Amino acid sequence: MVDRRSAACLAVGSELLGERWLDTNSLLVTRSLARCGVVVVEKRVVGDDAGAIARAVTELLRHVDLVVVTGGLGPTADDVTRDGVAMALGRGLGHSCEAEQWIRERYAALKREMPPLAQVMASMVDGARAVHNSKGSAPGMVIEVGERLLVVFPGVPWEMEAMLERDLEPELARRWPGGRRAVRTLLLSGVIESEIEARVSHLYDRFGRENITILASPGVVRLVLSCTVAREGGAGELKAMEAAFRSVLGEDLAAVDRDSLEEAVLDQLRRAGATLATAESCTGGLLSARLTEVAGASDVLLGGIVCYSNRAKEELLGVPHELLVAHGAVSEEVARAMAGGARERLGTDWGVGITGIAGPAGGTADKPVGLVHWAVAGPGGVWHRERVFAGGRAATRQWSANAALDLLRRVHQGLDQGARAT
C-alpha cells in the first residue's frame, strides 16, 4: 500500500445552490486526481460570496493536502473567487503580465478586442503560479500553502478539464510521486444490499473497509472495490480482491465494470446471437426505454408492447380473455402469457412479461400495491417470479424492470431452473 494524499473540491457559484443545477465539475476533478493517487474526501459548494469562499478554503486547507476550487474566475461582478482566496490566505492580489498576455492572445484569436473588464482576470494571488487556459480566457492559479496545495481553476468544464490534464496532473506527479487508484465495480442483481453485506463482510478486514463500497438501488447492488497501486503495473491486489469477492458472490454477479444491468444483459444476449421482446404493464415501457438507452440495443431488442389495458393484452399479445377474467391482469398466468405473447408476436428468441400494481391506487387485500409478477419465455419454457415491492410507484417500477432483467440473465445462463414451469 502506498500513502494516499487527500483532496477536497470546492465549487463556487450561486446557481449551484438552486433547485436545479449540481456541481458536476467535481466528477472530472475526482477522476483526474484518482489518476494521480489522490483521493477526494470532501466536496463543497458555496455561492458567489467572498466571505463564504474564504471560510471554506481556510477550513479545507486544515485537513486535506490539496484543495481544488472551480468557478468564479470570470470578469463580471459576481466573480469573487480571487478575492475569497486572497482573504483566506491573508495575501494580496497582484497583476500578472504573463496572464494578461494570455488573455490578450485569446481575444486576438477570436478576432475581438480585449474589453477593459477582462483585465481583472490577470489578477493573481501573491505567490501563485498562473496556469494557462488553452480553451478559454480566465487563467488559473496553483498556490503553495506550506506543505499543501491550493488550485483555482475556472468553472467551465472543458476549460477546467484541459487544465487538470495538461497542468495539474504533471504537477502532482512531480510533487507526490508514488501511487494511483485502481477501481473495479461488481454489479449484482436479484439480491438485496443487507444480504450482500452479510456475505462479504468477512472480506473487509482482509482488504480494508475503506476500499470497499456497497451501492444499492432498487434491484441492483454495486460493489466498488478499489486499491492504491504503484504507478507502474501493480493491479495484482485488485485482481486478488476481485477473485475473493467473486468466489463469495457466485451467480449473483451480473457483470464487472458495466454501467448498468440492461447493458450487461444486452451484451449477454448479443454474444449468443439472441433477440428479445418485452411486454410491459405496470412498468409502462420503462424496461424497453432503459434497454434502448444503450446504444446498439437494436441488435437484440426488436420491440415491445406496453399493454396498459386488458384490450391491449388481448389484441396485441394474444393473452386469452378467459385468463384475464379467471386470474386478473396481475397474476402469474397473465405474466407468463405476456412473456410468451411478446416472444411470439415479435418472433424473438426471448420474451419478458411484467404485470403488477405500481400504485398508489389499485391494491386489494389479495393483491396489495407493490405486487408484481414477471416472467421470461425462451426456447426451453417459461419462467416466473413474483414479489411485493415497497417504496412507492417509481421504486416499484425500477424494482420490477431489474427483477425481470435478472430473471432473464439467469435463465439465459441456465441458472434459474427453479423458477420454471409450463
Added chain:
Amino acid sequence: MVDRRSAACLAVGSELLGERWLDTNSLLVTRSLARCGVVVVEKRVVGDDAGAIARAVTELLRHVDLVVVTGGLGPTADDVTRDGVAMALGRGLGHSCEAEQWIRERYAALKREMPPLAQVMASMVDGARAVHNSKGSAPGMVIEVGERLLVVFPGVPWEMEAMLERDLEPELARRWPGGRRAVRTLLLSGVIESEIEARVSHLYDRFGRENITILASPGVVRLVLSCTVAREGGAGELKAMEAAFRSVLGEDLAAVDRDSLEEAVLDQLRRAGATLATAESCTGGLLSARLTEVAGASDVLLGGIVCYSNRAKEELLGVPHELLVAHGAVSEEVARAMAGGARERLGTDWGVGITGIAGPAGGTADKPVGLVHWAVAGPGGVWHRERVFAGGRAATRQWSANAALDLLRRVHQGLDQGARAT
C-alpha cells in the same frame, strides 16, 4: 421582504465522492426549504466516516440556522451518521422504542422478519425527536442545538422527500413563522430557452431579476416565478407576476405548477375524456414510460408499441411494407403511419408516432444523427413535424418525447393546424 433563514445540506456517502454519483438529494432539500422561506447557502459531501461527519456538522452549525444531513442511517457497518452526529454534539446515543416499533411494522408489512442488524436504526442521538419514515425502514431525527436545528434523514430520495414534506415543512412553519417563499412554475413546451429569455427579459426590472429563474431541459422550459410573502395571504404579487408572464407567453404555456409535460398532457386529455396510444421507435418506450410514471395514467393511456425493428412496425402497427421500402423507417410517411397504426390497433382517440436516429451510429448524409419525425393522429387527421436534434442519444430521445407531447397538446387544443396534412 421578510428575514430569510439560512440552511446547509450535508450528504453522507463515500459513493458520492467517487467518479460517478452526485448528491442529488440536495436539490429536493433546497426545493422543500424554499417553500418554507429558508435559503440554502452551502452544500457539502463527506464519506462514510464519523470523524468527517462530526467536523462538517460542527462547522456548519456555527454559521447557518438549519443543517440537513442525508444518508448513512441504514443498518450496515458503513452507516455511521448516527455516530458522527453524536460526536459533533457531544451527546450519547440511546435506543428508541418508538423507532423500533416503526421498523418492526415496516418489516411486518413486507412480510419479513426484522433482522437483528436492523435494531441499530432505532438508535437515536440523545434529545432527538424521531421522525417516522413512511417509505422505508430507517427513521430520521430532528435535533435542537440551541437556537439552531439539525435534521438527519435517510439518503434514499423518496424516503427523504416524504419526510421533508410530511415532517420538516410543518415543523419549520411552526418554528419560524413569518416568511415563506411563494413559487409558481410556468411550464413551456415547443420553445427554446433563449427565445423565452428574449420575450420575458423586459419583465425582469418590474419583478426583480432574482425572483425569476429560467430552467431549460430538452424540449421543456420552466419559468419559476417567486416572491417572499407573509405566511397568510399575500399571493397578490405572485398573481400579478403570473398574469404579466402569461400575456407574453401565449400558446407556448403548457401548464402551471405541474411537475412535468406528460402530467399536463394526460390531464388535458382526461378532462376531454380522450384516450391515447403511442408508437415509438427511437425513443424505445421512453414516452410511454414517462406517461406511466404519472399515477392514474391508465385512464388515458391504453397502451403503446415499441417498434425497434421494421417487422414490429409492419406487424404490430400495420405500417405498409412499401412505405418502409420507399421512404425508410425514419420518414414523415412512416411517422404518420405509426401514429395512425397505434390509434387504430389500440382503439384510442389519439395516437402518437416517433421515429428517428438517436445515434451515435446510423446517420447518413440525407438523414443525419438526431433527425426525428413525429406525428399525432386524431379524430380530425394526422399532424407531422420533424427536426434534427443535437446533444447526443439521451438528449435526442428526451427532445423527441417532449416534441411529440407538445404537438399532441397543441393539436388537441386546436392550436396547430399548420402542421396538419393527410
